[in-house]
Amino acid sequence: MTDPVLTVENLNIHFHGSARTTHAVRGVSFTLGHEKLGIVGESGSGKSQTGRAIMRLSPPSARITADALRFGRTNLLAASEKQMRAIRGSEIAMILQDPKFSLNPLMTVGKQIAEAYRTHHRVSKAEAKERALAMLESVHIRDPKRVYDILPHEVSGGMGQRIMIAMMLIPEPKLIIADEPTSALDVTVRRQVLSVLDELVDRTGASLIFISHDLNLVADFCDRVLVMYAGRVMEDLPARDLGRANHPYTRALLESLPRLDQPRAELPVIRRDDTWRTGALA
């Protein structure tokens, strides 16, 4: 068996607020191979903080501890800020919810993609432009030459997110962390963006961590799913088995969704069990 791409053992994140300390992530462990891993949970479940901790992009008030946080052979906890800068972007890329906040509003999208490539590869400007155009084409942008020269505010949400994907994937990272990449998009556009992401991940052989609140989306898109609640992993199971999940929280979460195929007068409401917070994990 090959080395895992990412190893997380007993990850804990505390936030030191002015009044009290919050334990946001509590003993999360998982290993990631060459696969698409979904992390689902509701707000406050710690799913996004887990993703940020891997990138070492947690807010300053966070204290991160773990028995292991390894990316390949690199110990991410012990890596210097300089090492992390080299890793971010070229080895691990992050795609966030809203491309509007992630793209530089004053630079044409093509230039930004070419720059992203040039930061990690020593090539000429002309070659970087070639690569950027090819990349725009591979995220199914119809007229890459035109799109290359437009500014971020001129693109729609779906195209913006495809541009983000192009920019993040052009240095060919080994791991991509996508934090709610499609929640700001309309349903019909969502599909398109996901299939682009799927295609590129498959082609480059990268691993993917897909963070979302949407169970259906994760079930559809990922190979494996971690269900998080109150900072802990409730269940770790293959995505296709999500419909047969064991944990009462996962079951309740699925049940509480309105469904087109099963009309119901009333939606079951989650009865939260304190042992999910404190009890031993399955």
Add this chain to the structure above:
Amino acid sequence: MTAIPATLGPRTPAEARMQQLRITVSKLRRNGSAMLGLILLVIIFGAAIFAPWLSTHDIYAQDLTNRLARPSAANWLGTDELGRDIYSRLLHGGRITLYIACLTAVISAPIGLVVGMVSGWFGGWVDVVLMRVTEIFLAFPSLILALAFVAALGPSIENAIIAISLATWPPIARLARAETMMVRRSDYIAAVRLQGASAWRIMVGHIAPMCVPSVIARVTLNMASIILSAAGLGFLGLGAQPPSPEWGAMLSSARQFILSNGHVAAAPGIAILITSIAFNLVGDGLRDVLDPRHD
């Protein structure tokens, strides 16, 4: 989540307000520089209020045999060119300076708030007219504007207050306008509109509570420049008149001895400096604590 169990919550409106106040105060207390400013302000206001009891000499009593004396046991900060005790005059001068500053704030803040809110809420030609007027006032340096006004009405403390107010309200109006334009688009204002509230009621009851905190913070920051303007007018002989111990006037009469007897000018100068800094520190702290966007 900040949600707390209902059983622990306040049981009366007064209790709820007290709880909010406590949170605000505790936020302010953690802000070191704001606390330093606040302590300084308490000392300065205390000194001004209790000036008659704290002073050691009659502030108008001249003693030409003891003029321009250095600090000593008898005259703690020395005496001025007419032999008057500088320490006592400084205390009484603080009353005048703070009186001018506070009255100016009380006059200019409501004017600025009303103009800004009306302009921001109604928009259209109302906004255009009010903002052009505001800009005319903004176009003149505040001291020049005050100078022109005092020159027309004659020098006195009251005219100085009106003159400085004239130069102080426009930035407040701009601030209130920006705040109003942001708030008026929000859903909670839409909700009151759907309850049939009049424009007046929405402005007073729903928009003003959002604007007032930032206006208070802004006015506190402005206090420093108001004090400087007041001192400037006094210095130029257009504010408080001699023998009044207003700080600017004191500085002005001391300037001819600034090279030979520096302490005479230093005392009011340092007083102006410290008071301005104190207001600035508190204003900065208030802005951080009261700004609803920081909640």
Add this chain to the structure above:
Amino acid sequence: MRDTVLEAVDLTISFNDGAVTAVKGAKFRIERGESYGLIGESGCGKSTILRAVAGLNTDYDGSILFEGRELPERRRKEHFRAMQMVFQDPYGSLHPRKMVQAVLAEPVRLMGLGDEQRRIDEVLRNVGLGPEFRFRYPHELSGGQRQRIAIARALIVEPKVLLLDEPTSALDVSVQAEILNLLTRLRRELGLTYLMVSHDIAVIAHMCDRVAIMQHGRILEEITAPDVRAGRVAEDYTREFLAASAPAITA
């Protein structure tokens, strides 16, 4: 016999002096006690219709009829009282500096209803919160609790129609279930009529009897909830929309 509460006839809404037409000739008719859904993607004009019906934007062509009478440009208090709105974002729809008591007292005073305290306690109980929530500020409440307060604010004037603008899209799934259940119960108990806007077809199918699918400012077709579930639709766009929203998890 039909008892139409709300009707839109050739409703056209433009912005920027006609430069942008957000809604083109929309037409629908809502019966008393019915729940009617408007669905579409962002920018399709569904929320614009809702705001026009509510009276937040009266600059439209065509007409909106309430109980058979055309609504005037300047709405009167009784119009506002009859139709209330619940907004999408519970974090933006409550005044950050007003406690629940003040939020709920304001409409009672504005409408001159009287009996303030009894109404407040009753409406709080109705939305599943106790009277102990009266003295809370919005920042002390969770998203779900805020949305309950927003619903209470709409209900306290005893409206006939509730206009729901994506009332659960900013909430977690488990909280969404609670709020949807609450809305279902309130409609049944208080005999309300709903006009609900959403981009989530599963939520709309759960809540509404009939749905209008919108695209680019036009209503493409009107279908019943059972037809949505069965996929009996006429337009290609509707089919595509349904396919994109189909659940992936089968138990």
